Amino acid sequence: xxxxxxxxxxxxxxxxxxxxxxxxxxxxxxxxxxxxxxxxxxxxxxxxxxxxxxxxxxxxxxxxxxxxxxxxxxxxxxxxxxxxxxxxxxxxxxxxxxxxxxxxxxxxxxxxxxxxxxxxxxxxxxxxxxxxxxxxxxxxxxxxxxxxxxxxxxxxxxxxxxxxxxxxxxxxxxxxxxxxxxxxxxxxxxxxxxxxxxxxxxxxxxxxxxxxxxxxxxxxxxxxxxxxxxxxxxxxxxxxxxxxxxxxxxxxxxxxxxxxxxxxxxxxxxxxxxxxxxxxxxxxxxxxxxxxxxxxxxxxxxxxxxxxxxxxxxxxxxxxxxxxxxxxxxxxxxxxxxxxxxxxxxxxxxxxxxxxxxxxxxxxxxxxxxxxxxxxxxxxxxxxxxxxxxxxxxxxxxxxxxxxxxxxxxxxxxxxxxxxxxxxxxxxxxxxxxxxxxxxxxxxxxxxxxxxxxxxxxxxxxxxxxxxxxxxxxxxxxxxxxxxxxxxxxxxxxxxxxxxxxxxxxxx
Ligand code: ATR
Numbered sequence: 001x002x003x004x005x006x007x008x009x010x011x012x013x014x015x016x017x018x019x020x021x022x023x024x025x026x027x028x029x030x031x032x033x034x035x036x037x038x039x040x041x042x043x044x045x046x047x048x049x050x051x052x053x054x055x056x057x058x059x060x061x062x063x064x065x066x067x068x069x070x071x072x073x074x075x076x077x078x079x080x081x082x083x084x085x086x087x088x089x090x091x092x093x094x095x096x097x098x099x100x101x102x103x104x105x106x107x108x109x110x111x112x113x114x115x116x117x118x119x120x121x122x123x124x125x126x127x128x129x130x131x132x133x134x135x136x137x138x139x140x141x142x143x144x145x146x147x148x149x150x151x152x153x154x155x156x157x158x159x160x161x162x163x164x165x166x167x168x169x170x171x172x173x174x175x176x177x178x179x180x181x182x183x184x185x186x187x188x189x190x191x192x193x194x195x196x197x198x199x200x201x202x203x204x205x206x207x208x209x210x211x212x213x214x215x216x217x218x219x220x221x222x223x224x225x226x227x228x229x230x231x232x233x234x235x236x237x238x239x240x241x242x243x244x245x246x247x248x249x250x251x252x253x254x255x256x257x258x259x260x261x262x263x264x265x266x267x268x269x270x271x272x273x274x275x276x277x278x279x280x281x282x283x284x285x286x287x288x289x290x291x292x293x294x295x296x297x298x299x300x301x302x303x304x305x306x307x308x309x310x311x312x313x314x315x316x317x318x319x320x321x322x323x324x325x326x327x328x329x330x331x332x333x334x335x336x337x338x339x340x341x342x343x344x345x346x347x348x349x350x351x352x353x354x355x356x357x358x359x360x361x362x363x364x365x366x367x368x369x370x371x372x373x374x375x376x377x378x379x380x381x382x383x384x385x386x387x388x389x390x391x392x393x394x395x396x397x398x399x400x401x402x403x404x405x406x407x408x409x410x411x412x413x414x415x416x417x418x419x420x421x422x423x424x425x426x427x428x429x430x431x432x433x434x435x436x437x438x439x440x441x442x443x444x445x446x447x448x449x450x451x452x453x454x455x456x457x458x459x460x461x462x463x464x465x466x467x468x469x470x471x472x473x474x475x476x477x478x479x480x481x482x483x484x485x486x487x488x489x490x491x492x493x494x495x496x497x498x499x500x501x502x503x504x505x506x507x508x
Pocket of ligand 1: 040080
């Protein structure tokens with residue numbers, strides 16, 4: 001048996017897997033690769049040999065046993081296979097591959113699931129495989145294809161000792177941000193990858209068992225709402241002002257120079273000026289069908305929020321907005337019979353209204369992130385993790401889809417107060433929302449009056465107004481519950497926890 005030469009192995013050569021392999025090889029690691037369908041591995045190796053400067057560091061194996069034997073001990077094997085498990089008891093390709101690996105591994109070897117696995121499954125796997133001597137680790141990988149290739153944001157969760165052995169590779173391949181400015185260092189050059197000396201890596205130990213996958217999931221939930229908010233800003237400019245995509249592109253380009261500076265605003269700027277490849281007289285965005293797809297992480301985030309009783313309503317709204325968009329035929333039929341407001345309400349000065357939309361977007365975004373971080377705060381209690389929210393926000397600054405200048409403000413807020421209950425209570429965010437709220441209210445009102453749906457703007461505003469209200473109408477709700485179900489109520493003039501019940505008249 002030849003001496004093992006690879007530093008790490010990777011199984012699952014779909015798009016993300018291939019790009020991670022190349023990223024690791026660029027950073028000087030020898031990577032063994034294996035794929036269930038051997039021809040996929042062979043094609044990949046051919047492509048790599050023809051095109052990639054670090055080709056000599058990628059080693060293909062047709063047999064799983066050879067693949068495992070080629071990796072230096074303690075082995076590190078990254079799984080990038082399709083994960084479908086939702087409940088902790090569901091078994092999918094991740095379990096299947098881990099079960100195949102198990103007899104080939106030695107005590108202390110490490111399996112890293114880099115797919116979008118559900119955290120419940122990761123918690124179960126970590127326990128189950130630990131009992132068999134395998135250290136199972138879950139790591140969120142964000143940033144899409146380009147991120148995986150040149151620097152993703154990596155959210156690892158599992159045994160802290162396992163992290164120590166993975167850390168040098170994960171830190172090397174992660175996205176880097178400038179240590180002074182917090183801005184991503186972006187260089188898409190395989191022969192000159194961004195190094196640790198140049199910047200701070202967008203990775204760090206998140207917590208035990210499923211913590212990494214949970215944080216990655218919330219990242220995706222935030223991504224859903226971030227995208228939806230941008231879509232609503234676009235929709236207002238289109239429907240109320242009647243702007244053309246290229247005009248809107250200029251607006252987004254301007255916004256990208258301020259507080260909203262982010263990857264998603266940047267790509268929106270590009271998308272809106274793109275022409276239809278089949279008919280350049282049209283804008284690309286105008287020929288894209290308005291039905292959104294989804295893979296489920298936004299839904300999981302919302303379900304988790306509901307399970308734990310955390311009001312992440314803007315995130316759920318973003319998922320429902322995709323669902324509503326998907327029932328296209330029904331909407332087209334309804335548009336023939338259901339009428340909106342009879343008269344348009346004027347938005348006033350165009351430049352001022354566009355600025356109002358920007359402020360509404362920023363305020364809504366603050367609320368959405370407040371919800372996401374509240375969710376993670378509750379999850380750490382539920383699952384007994386010890387999350388560092390400032391570090392998590394810092395990790396999101398580069399590589400991932402939600403990377404944005406704004407994240408530095410979140411890191412700063414948690415540096416000031418690691419136990420901050422809600423981002424809105426931090427001075428910077430409190431002031432930002434105070435400053436923008438008149439515009440935010442105007443935008444939501446005008447949208448409502450004109451019949452333009454802005455579910456995320458409106459939901460975020462309702463969250464803000466509810467959160468800042470000391471007495472909500474749920475006093476009446478509790479009275480109703482006591483009336484029909486004898487569910488009892490607490491009194492404003494008695495200690496919390498004391499229960500009362502009124503003998504309501506019998507129904508007649
Ligand atoms: P993407 O969405 O990027 O295409 P994916 O569907 O999440 O990726 O993952 C696909 C990868 O999982 C492929 O490498 C696939 O192997 P094949 O090329 O043989 O299809 C791998 N995969 C899926 N199910 C698997 C299983 N049961 N055992 C091993 N590998 C599996």
